[in-house]
Amino acid sequence: MDVIEAHNLYKSFGPVPAVNDVSITVKKGEIFGFLGQNGAGKTTTIRMLTGVLIPDSGTARICGIDIQQDPLEAKRHMGVIPENGTVYADLTAEKNILWTAKCYGMDRVSREENAREILIRLGLESRKDDLVRTFSKGMRQRISIACAIVHSPPVLFLDEPTTGLDVISRRLVIDTVRHMNREGSTVLITTHNIEEASALCSAISIIHKGILIATDSPEKIRKQYDTSGFVEIAFEQKIMGRTLMTGGISRVEPMGDKWRVYTDDADRAVKDLVKIAEQNHLKIVSVATSTPSLEQAFIEMTEGA
Template sequence: MRYAIETHDLRKSFGTYEAVQGVDLTVRQGEIFALLGPNGAGKTTVIRMLTTLLRPDGGSARVLGCDVATDAGQVRRRIGITGQSAALDEGLTGRQNLLLFAGLSGHSLKEARAMAAELLDSFGLAEAGDRTVSAYSGGMRRRLDLAAGLLSQPEVLFLDEPTTGLDPQSRYELWETVRRLAKQGTTVLLTTQYLEEADRLADRIAFISQGRIIASGTPEQLKASTGGKTLTIRLGAGSDPASVCRLLANEHGLIGQPSEDGTSVKAAVQHAASAHAAIGALLVSPATIDDFMLSDPSLDDVFFALTAARGKGETSP
């Protein structure tokens, strides 16, 4: 099988800090591939190496068969990239921005005008094309930025956290755009902190943590890898989630994950009996439980299980 992107033992350090520590990736032509991980995990550093903005310190990376270190010019000619913030001139109209980027990509004025009109229409921006970008919503700016990234007609499109800061409707619109591009044959590699986004969009996913890939597969494969269910416990007012987590760990060997607002705790369980025993213990403890639920794991649950296993020095699923 020919891969659009292939890395082996890819490495990058900044001083004594190892940002990327031996990453192996394969992305098939025409698929949407998501690289998931928290801030500082190494996602953007990987993207910057693959797009030739950073030179790897070790290992190898090839995009469309071209080495990113020794054939950077050829890589640049065949890819597009959209970063975490839109690289647009807010004093120009949407159409003028596209004309500018088209000229920088080497297109004639006639070609640029035709491409700008087509892209504005494709991205639902035709009516806003002659308004200045400063009047655009966040979702409109991100779609225009994505349109600008397509002016070079890339075979591979890199999207680095493309929906950061967008409202739910704008995120959904961008998802639809990415799906349409993939159906047209464009290979898409995106990074995101939003696991739901990867679940909805990606054909395959890789989790990165502390500069290393800790798991990869389809969303279904990753969720099945936990081999069990997720117990969600909704706590009553005044209950201490840390105490609940300690009880789960000490009496039942379960690793609890408190929610950000402290109103609930999640834990991976292998059997329903384990969940019943844990709930029974909590009911006779000082903690107050308002509700609980046993469900199939989400990608959030998978990532927590993976990072918890690494923290205990265990092998990831």
């Protein structure tokens, strides 16, 4: 079942469209990543999907409910962590969560139980009675997440939830997203952190200048660019780069105390390099292969596009 369905969304704030004919489908149980550079149209798309912004054209359905025709019912099915988290600075951490839970119509017992569990999960229990105005950015972001998940929504939208967070807070947020997903939430997350998307998401879309330029599994997107792999090798002895040039090697570059050898066929290159080392009586100190990261694929896709 498709939990998020967007058809031909279009939004323009001026002569250039911010979102241009974007269609997305996210299946139940998926963690879907939405990637793009600054200004690509990620937030604008999320705002249309969550009923904050009315599209110029196109439609979106959340759990089968049309967001424009029945926004209240559609919103009942979603938790949203907006780009600039919205929390009540003059309420305590716990009251923020309880108040949000009340707005979703949860009964008192579930409100209190869920709030307690979430405060612990997000490492905020010891600060639950403090006003949110006294919180750091990372802590506010965690409260924003707590409020979005308190009603165990079937669909969770997160707009760059980890931007600006330290490693520990980031881990907490990612673990919470994974937990919510295991508990049954379908997730759409935008991020700049491509490796994070790669580790978290089963499918990603890349948006560039308002247009979707790719939708696939992170692995498949990465593989499309699998021709520019390299091998890094270090020898005990000093050598000339040209010593390493053989048939399958297109370029050799020094990298600190290593040599980076560019090739289409890492397996063959490693075998050739071992032969070269034997012929020249060189001692290999280290050797490592590398295939392109998703980040490289992303840069190649969006460069000059």
